[in-house]
Amino acid sequence: MTIVHIVESLELESLPPGGVTRFRLDMVRDGMGEAIRLPVIVVRGGRPGPTVGLTAAIHGNELNGVRAVQELVATLEPEAVRGTVVAVPVVNVPGYLANRREFNDNVDLNRIMPGAPRGTMSQVYAHRFMERVVRRLDVLIDLHTASFGRVNSLYVRADMRNPMTAHMAYLQAPEIIVHNESADGTLRGAAATAGVQAITVELGDPQRFQPHRIRSSVAGSLEVLRKLGVVEGKPPEDGQAPLLCGRSYWVYTDRGGLLEVLPSVGERITAGQRIAVVTDMFGDVIREYEAPEDGVVVGKSTNPVNQAGSRILHLGVEGLPSGFPDPSVAPPHWPR
Ligand SMILES: [Zn+2]
Structure with missing residues (x-):
C-alpha cells in the first residue's frame, strides 16, 4: 500500500528527488475537532525546474478536473521530470463532500481569495490554502467546470495582456480563450498577486466525469508542462487554433x-x-x-x-x- 503522509505544511525541498509523495495536508479543524485535510500529490523531479500547481474543485461540485489532475500525474515519470508538480485534486473538501459549489459556510471560495488568517470559516481556509500551497508555486493551472444548470465549452480564462499566461492559455489548446483580467477574490487573481502565473481552465459540466473533456484538458496541461521543460515529449499534431475572445x-x-x-x-x-x-x-x-x-x-x-x-x-x-x-x-x- 502506498504511504500517505499527514502533514501541516508541504516541505517540497526536503522531498526525495525523482519521487512521488502523497499527502493529506491539514487545513483546519472542524466542529468535532477533526482535521479537514487536502489530498496533495507531489512529483518532485530528478532535475531542478519550475514548480507547477494543478488544482481542481475549488468549487466542490466541479469534478472533471479531479480526474484530469489524477490522470495527468499518473503519466509523469518522476526521474525524468524537471522541477516539481503539486497536484490538488480537491481544494474545497467540505463542498466536495456535500456535492456543492460553495464552502460549508455557503461562501464561494473563488470570490474571497486570498482569505484572511483571522476571518470567517471560508476566509481562514482560503488563507491557509494560499499560504500552504499556492505561494510555493511558479505556475498554476486551476480547473473548473460550468455551474449547476449550465454547460461550458472547453475554454480558458487568462490575462491575455500577460505574455506568460497568454502563452499558457494557448498551449492548453481549448476551443475558446477568453481574455479576463484576474478579478479580485479569485484564486487566479490572488495567485497573480502572489507572483504565480495562473490560468483558469473550464472543462465541461458540473457533478460528473466527461472523458472527452478530461482527455483534452490533460493533453493541454501536459503541453504546458512540456513547453515549461518539466516533461519531455513530442509536440502535439497541429489542431484547430483556439478562438480568441478579447x-x-x-x-x-x-x-x-x-x-x-x-x-x-x-x-x-x-x-x-x-x-x-x-x-x-x-x-x-x-x-x-x-x-x-x-x-x-x-x-x-x-x-x-x-x-x-x-x-x-x-x-x-x-x-x-x-x-x-x-x-x-x-x-x-x-x-x-
Ligand atoms: Zn468553478
Missing part, C-alpha cells in the same frame, strides 16, 4: 418562465440571431431573445426554470485588442 459577458433574461437556449456551446452566432425562447406555463411563447452582437457561445444555461434575470448564454466576442502579445509565441521570460 471580452465576454453573459446575456440575461428579463422575463420569467420556461427558458430554452437555442445555439450549442462552441457555436458562432451573429447579431440578431434568435438565441432563446421563453414560454409561460401554458406553453405560449412570451419572449424571444436575439444575439446582441456577433460572437461565440462560451457557455449556456440548460436549466429551463428561469426567473427574470437568469443567465441565457455566455457570449465571447472574437478578436484580441491591438497591442496584446501573440499568444502562440513563447515569451522571453518563460521560466525554463
Whole structure:
C-alpha cells in the first residue's frame, strides 16, 4: 500500500528527488475537532525546474478536473521530470463532500481569495490554502467546470495582456480563450498577486466525469508542462487554433418562465440571431431573445426554470485588442 503522509505544511525541498509523495495536508479543524485535510500529490523531479500547481474543485461540485489532475500525474515519470508538480485534486473538501459549489459556510471560495488568517470559516481556509500551497508555486493551472444548470465549452480564462499566461492559455489548446483580467477574490487573481502565473481552465459540466473533456484538458496541461521543460515529449499534431475572445459577458433574461437556449456551446452566432425562447406555463411563447452582437457561445444555461434575470448564454466576442502579445509565441521570460 502506498504511504500517505499527514502533514501541516508541504516541505517540497526536503522531498526525495525523482519521487512521488502523497499527502493529506491539514487545513483546519472542524466542529468535532477533526482535521479537514487536502489530498496533495507531489512529483518532485530528478532535475531542478519550475514548480507547477494543478488544482481542481475549488468549487466542490466541479469534478472533471479531479480526474484530469489524477490522470495527468499518473503519466509523469518522476526521474525524468524537471522541477516539481503539486497536484490538488480537491481544494474545497467540505463542498466536495456535500456535492456543492460553495464552502460549508455557503461562501464561494473563488470570490474571497486570498482569505484572511483571522476571518470567517471560508476566509481562514482560503488563507491557509494560499499560504500552504499556492505561494510555493511558479505556475498554476486551476480547473473548473460550468455551474449547476449550465454547460461550458472547453475554454480558458487568462490575462491575455500577460505574455506568460497568454502563452499558457494557448498551449492548453481549448476551443475558446477568453481574455479576463484576474478579478479580485479569485484564486487566479490572488495567485497573480502572489507572483504565480495562473490560468483558469473550464472543462465541461458540473457533478460528473466527461472523458472527452478530461482527455483534452490533460493533453493541454501536459503541453504546458512540456513547453515549461518539466516533461519531455513530442509536440502535439497541429489542431484547430483556439478562438480568441478579447471580452465576454453573459446575456440575461428579463422575463420569467420556461427558458430554452437555442445555439450549442462552441457555436458562432451573429447579431440578431434568435438565441432563446421563453414560454409561460401554458406553453405560449412570451419572449424571444436575439444575439446582441456577433460572437461565440462560451457557455449556456440548460436549466429551463428561469426567473427574470437568469443567465441565457455566455457570449465571447472574437478578436484580441491591438497591442496584446501573440499568444502562440513563447515569451522571453518563460521560466525554463
Ligand atoms: Zn468553478
